[in-house]
Amino acid sequence: MINCIDVIKVYHDPITNYKVAALRGLDLNIKEGELVSVIGPSGAGKTTLIKILAGIELPTSGQISVKGQRYDHLLEFERREFRFHNLGLINQFISDNLFSHLSVKQNLMIPKKMFYLPKEQARKDVEEIAKLLNLRHVYNNKVGKLSGGEAMRLSMGVALAKDPLILLADEPTGQLDTKNTQDLIDAMRQVNLTLGKTIVVVTHDIRFRTIFEKSFIIRDGRLAGISRDMERDELEFLMHSSDINRSYMDASNFVRVPDEVKATAAIKDIVEFDTHPSRKLGLFWNPEAISRDKIYEIISKPAKESEEKLEQITFKDVEHLLSRAFIPPAKKKKLIKIKNVTKGYHSQAGYNEVIKNMSLDIHEGDFVFISGPSGVGKTTLLNMIAGLLKPNDGFVNVMNYPISEEKEREISSFRLANIAYVSQHNNLFDPIMVHENFLIPSIFSDQEFDVEYSDSIAKECHIVHRLDAYPYELSEGEKQRAALASALSRKTKIILTDEPTANLDTELARHIIDLLMDIVRINKATVVTCSHDLTLLRPGFRHIEMLDGKISKDTRITKENLEKIVREYLLIKENNK
Amino acid sequence: MDGFSKRKLLPVLFCLLFLSTFIATSVNATDQNITIFLSDTGNDYVTRFSSSNVVDSEGKLHVFVKKNFENNTFVILHIFNNQMVEIYRSSFSYDNIFKAYMMDEQVVLLFSHAGSYYESIIMMFSWSETGSNYQQIYTSSSGFYSINIIAGNNYFNLLFKEQHASGTLITQVTAYLNGTLSEKLFILPMPSNELVSLHMLDGELFAFFDIYSYNESSYSSLRTLIIVGVTGSYSYYNSTILIIESGFDRAQLFVGEDGKFHLTILEFQLFYSVSFSVNDTINMESFQTINLGVYHYEKYRMISYQNTSFFLFVTSSFIEILDMSRYNPNFRSAKISIIEDDNQTISLFSFLIENVHFYSFYGDEDYVERVSITLFENRTYVASYPTLIESKTLDDYNFKSRTVMAINVQTNSNVELPTKAFLFDLVSYSDFVYFWMKYWYTVVIPVVIIGTIYLIFMKRINRGFVKLKKFLTRPIKPDVSTFKLVFINFWLFLTNIFSVIFSLWKANKKRLIISLLGLTILASIIFTSATLYDSKANNLIVEFARNADFGNNNSASARFNLDLMSLSESGTSLINPNITEQTLDEIMYGIQSKSQILPKLIDNYYYDIHTGVVGFQLSPYEEMTHLTYRGYMSNYSAVFGSFLTSGRLPASENEAILPSSAALAYNIELNDVLTINATSSPGDIDIDTIEIEIVGLFQQPSHNQIENACALLSLPSDPIKSLAYDHSLVVPMEYFLRNFENVTKYHLQIYGEMQFEYDFDDSDAQEITNLIEEVYLLREEGPYPLSSSSSGYWSIGYELIIEFTGIDIILSVSYLLFIFLSIPILYLALFLVFEVNELFGSSFEQEIKILRSKGVSTGTITFSYSMMKLFESLVSIALGFGLTMILLPILLKVNKFLTFNDQIYSLVLTSLPAFISLTFVILILLSIPRIIILARKDKKKVKPPKRWVQLLKQLLPYLLPFILISWGVGIFFIGYFFMIVFGGIFLFMPGFEQFVLIFYYSMGIGLMITLLGVGLLLKGVHKLLMFVISKLSWSARKSITSFSLVEVRADINLFNNTFLTYTILVGLLLPFIITPIKIQNQVTNQAYFYGGGDLYVNEWSMANVSLEEFQAEYAEIAKLANITQLAVSHGNANLNILLIEDPLNYLATSYKPSSNLYENWDQDIKSLQENNTMLVSTPFSIFYAAEEDSYTFLKEDETDVEFSISGVFDYFPIIYDVGDLEGAYSYSYDIVMSKANFLRIFDRFNILGISLDRLIVKLKPLTDHIELSKEIEDDYGFNVHSSEENADATLLQYFPFYSMIVAEFVFGIIICLAAVVFTSLSNPLKILQRRKVKHDSLKKIGISTRQIIIVSAIELFIAAIVPGLLLGALAGYGIERAFNSILIELAYDILPYAMPFPYVLVICLFFGIPLVFFGIYYLSMKRNFAKYQPRNLE
Structure with a gap:
């Protein structure tokens, strides 16, 4: 259905003449009716892939065909036409999918109306979709009153309303909690199963790796691995229960196997069977075709190795991650105290709790790494520490300063003095040069600006050669480095970084982590960083995993568990060791 | 029942049909007018076109048409019995003889042409039922310069004269129908140039000589008319001799059927006719005379029947047209005057023929030849004449040329006319061919354009067609034919697309409301202004008409001229004293029958009559003196009485009063008796006299005295105004003519002036406008003849036209002012609309993004959103209309600066429909381009644009202001130029103001474009300035301020717009507020200064x-x-x-x-x-x-x-x-x-x-000054003046539209305030939208929300508001000065009355506006800050 061969996409900025390769020879093959995910961290080229698959952009080179149609040979309007008829796009943000002022029904009707269908037919179709996606109860509600999950399901419904062959979803669960994510996944499965649609979900949420039948892992613009849910794949026949799958036990406890089953499974006279210890499940198999061991293997082994030729990452490639360890502070002086913090937002749909009764202490000089899927509340937590948000309940105390209690102005000046916050985007002021950007905080704080120090930081951040450039002249990576340099040169006690390496390539991202570690060491600063790229972890880091607004795991990374985490994260097989 | 009604219906229908046919035919029968021959004038070859008609014994019309070409070829056509036959063609044209006769049951045409060897040939064509033939009857080696043709029963006598050595050689050729020919020669000793014409009477030849002689001793010239009987080749005798004075002219001799000579002479307008036999003696007393009414210069013709002679005069109409510049010399109406003389009585009748084509203005000597007339004894006639007609005026005939030459036949007899038009050299095309020949471009140009477009975009269009076909035939319903499917699919398209559009449109309520608000404000400004203007203008016109002093404007409503003449000694025709009354009745009847509105408005009339000059002699030895003899209506007795210095008013006949100055000058004393001649013609000294006694002397009044005296009696002064200028012998009207009652010989040119009393109480502006047009028409068509006197006429005066031209000019000037004033308001309203569009651009962008991600085409998106805007515009217009209806009554009441005590004017909505459509177009033009830009914004261009396109794109923003300014200035001056040029030419034309309005509008548009350009230029300058300042300050010192300036630079467009808004705002507010206050102040001060107190x-x-x-x-x-x-x-x-x-x-x-x-x-x-x-x-x-x-x-x-x-x-x-x-x-x-x-x-x-x-x-x-002054006036009866009232009067006098200006000011202020509030609300949103990321960064650094808000407020103040206020103040001052020079200094005396400095205003402007702005800005920013945070991207 979708076939990409050696797809390369290079973005070219005509002003700065800077070229960025988003896709670097991606091979992808998705068959009709498949439900697959494409997983990769930020900057891996996921969005570019979606855009190319949707025909919004053309690859720089390589072949791409959808439904046998070579995209790279089509004109813009032809691609649009193709998209109009064959593709359903689900964007990450609900606002990009739905007309927020319209009701569920109206939103579903719009694609139908765009196809100029008779009203009755459209209404019938739409009602079915609503039923399928469990949206009947909110059918006449405005989008603004829907919960995140409902809205995303509606987004899928709107995409489905066009009756496309393929659904392309870009980070559909990015804003959803686990429950809603699960609901959405179920809905997708349902759609895949009942309507036979090919569904491609592009995400960085590694949970998808095991959920769908096939997952393509991409990193740095290339296919890094295919994960196949083999059990699911092979046990799928269980999903189709019918009379032929049904056997009747007679009074003498003989079980009669339907002829059809017998024929398809090539069962001769004997079948073997066994029961699960739970006594809820029995299994029978053809002993002539499969041995007991093999069955055990199938059930126990999580995924089968892909037969396809892949550029496989070996552990060797990442082994050096373990080499540099962070030394946790010896003194356990509490720098940030978070006590029973609850944070939620009121929306038209109701109350949505992001952080749920969280308590957390962070010690001075520590390096805290918070991971977890999108929407679990990482950024909210960081914002609360920075005083940008106030908790609904509980309190946050930073350096003995009740940051959750004070007035906004006080907090701001406290933040100006003590906290450097670097986020994924939006850290630099465009109209002034990079080195001038470093000055901005000192302008507001009236503090002396340490030129030498900032220069050294700039050097460390590999940005010293671009100090006289304007931010818009920089690449995303350079921007990120400049932003970091700017933040770090402030010598603040607390450094908060939210996805600091999102736009950097793997190598540089890891270098930045090293730099942060240095800063902690030299400045006795405390770093709290949020990321879902687990390869950024280092031995000695405090790793807090969050799930649905709660801390699910709080561990100190050791070399051993880091290795396991990295292996798991990068799908490095044991036998490759 | 059905059958019954059907049965009944049929006969009724039949009857109706019959009746209508009968009516139609009976109507046709009376005065027929048919075009029977057409020829193309499009080419240059046709030089002359003439016709001659004759009616045969069966009453059928024969028309011969001769058509001369430039190459001397001519063609003669015979049109008869619905046939056109070419009877002769020659390439040697000699245009001399061309006349049809009826003789011996045959239709005969005599015509001449040149031969191939310099000879002249006379041809005769004869036609009868049995056949036709033509023959050459005479050839001469020289041309026949003077020829008389005398038709007998079956022969022609052709008489030529030639100069001979011993006098005049006369050749008589007798040509018989059967072809036989005889020729005789005569020689007379008189010179041939004195021979006027030759005649045959009883077979004898007579020559008519007009010999001019000058008597040196008496310094007078005389003319001798001699009829010479030619008895043989060299023998002759003088039959009749008449000696006349030189004042006579155009003596002509005819021979009638009665076998008598008819001698006719003209003297000025008088026609003299006498008939006599051979050898009779005649003198001047033998003549019968009649006034022809016009002075006739040309030859005339006689048609004779046994007992009656008709003299035919053809006069072109140019004499009666006063305005020669509008006269078309080739195309006029002709008056056919026919004098009928039956030897007993002589009478005149006439008829008009329209659009006679003359070849040159003065060149054609013989109009009578141009128009061929067959006249019958019972006064019925058939006239054929060349004319030009437009092809569209003739049904069923389509010609290539716009006008074609034709012969028109006009008749009042029931002669059998051809029923169809005949074409010669001219093709009547079928409608289809005609259309193609004439309007091919209407088809070809679109086809070429469409074809070219198709060729260029072939692929795209084909694709569209394929797509359309596919869509329309998609099998949306099973078992339905393709034909039906097309309709079903089309219907589905319509319902679905409009459902989408409508649901999207109404979904975003906030956007909808604000958008509607902006558009509604604009719409209502336009509607209100237009209607306000209309209402006020209309009411002003009505008010003007009601207050206009027509009676004292020195212009008469109508004039008449009577020519009373009785010069015959027999003296039966005495003066009829009632002739003036009859004349006035006739004029009033004429007005009533010729116009609709004017007679309704005339309530009453006054008049004055006088004769031009009257000679009087106090003693026979003294010289003749001239006085005006004037009659006054009895209403004016008191007026004349008040001027009397001695004596009394005339109380009976033969009494008169005289100005004392005249009495002094002529040495006349009270009770002297004057003898005056009954003539106003200086030459008539031998005419009867009357005696008048001077019974009173009066002081010759001045203009003002007349007016004042008349005002006391509520009489119009215009009828007696001339009293101030001439020495009049004044008698009461009743005696004016009665004094002449018994004289038998008189010649009085009586001039009269009428003054109407109009009543405009029930009329509206439309009626007045129509009235003016009517009066124009009345003037143009006049003067009209009067039945009471043969050459009398009446005409409508210029009075109404002159009066209303005044208001036209006032209105035009006001319109100019009004438009100029409304420009800035419109500008601001437009700005608001743009601002609204911009503000909600992002929400549209978002929606478009959603649709785009669904794969909806740009075309569909553009269509949908454009339709949405269309809806919006429609709704806005409806709302605007509603708002206007609510606002208007209030605004109409405004009479001074924000006082509302004016009387309620009636609403006039005449121009509203036009303005509604205009506004609709404006609103669409304002909204839709933005949508198109948005819809196309994300469209990826695969290829980068060409270098020059890129360059142009970069340069355009810099060049645009200059381009716009030069355009605007160009358009303004073109408008100005044409207004000056045409304004001068057409100033006094009806509809002048509408015409000039076009130029006003273009000036307005020019100004608007210029302002737009200036606005953009200002923006550019501001941008540049901010760029430099920010660069300098940032490099000088890194501080919050310099950082802010850098930030400003980054978002310069935002600040730019705000800067411009405030510039416009203050620039408008200042003059808006100051000017009316100033005008008011000036006027009040002036009134007080003159009055001295309250x-x-x-x-x-x-x-x-x-x-x-x-x-x-x-x-x-x-x-x-x-x-x-x-x-x-x-x-x-x-x-x-x-x-x-x-x-x-x-x-x-x-x-x-x-x-x-x-x-x-x-x-x-x-x-x-x-x-x-x-x-x-x-x-x-x-x-x-x-x-x-x-x-x-x-x-x-x-x-x-x-x-x-x-x-x-x-x-x-x-x-x-x-x-x-x-x-x-x-x-x-x-x-x-x-x-x-x-x-x-x-x-x-x-x-x-x-x-x-x-x-x-x-x-x-x-205290209410005006009320109190009235109270005192009532109590004491003396005139109390109130300075306030005087001020009001002045205000109304100089500014009839003052209240409108104020209304505009009020509007402007409201708009300005709305703009302040709106920008205060929209600016934070825009800043928040645009600086979402920046604010996030700042917050993360540790800058508080408050600080961010304040910093951006300061940025706005420094970069936008303060410079805007300053520049606006400058601009406002400039505008105010300009207003001053237009409104105040031009209209008033130059006294510099002090203008109180408007402290409050300045404080309001310079502190109030920023304060209001800041308050709203801060609150709005604070409220919305949290909403505009960057999305969490992970």
């Missing part, structure tokens, strides 16, 4: 009321003062002395002039209390006091009295208002002193008179 009464001493008593009467009166000014002479100086009874009281009562008019008012007036103190005017001070501080009043034999001069003034209220501020050089020597002081020295003056005696009243606050 109320004043002139000639107070005449009122005989004591001050105390008067004051006690009215509680509202605060103070009273009486001042008197005396005109005195002192030595050789003429002085004016203003006396003040009690200076302190005066000070408290009088209006206090502002300090720039009078510096130390209080002090100076107080100083008058002191002994021997006075104030003097600057001229007095300079010329008499030698600029010393004192002046000595001298008198012989008395001690000198020295007065100290405590003050010198340039301007003093009431008495003195002219002069230059610096060193006044008006030569008015004024002194102001107290009465007590004056009494000390009064004997030193020679008092010439009292020039002023005024009571000044100061009223208590809160």
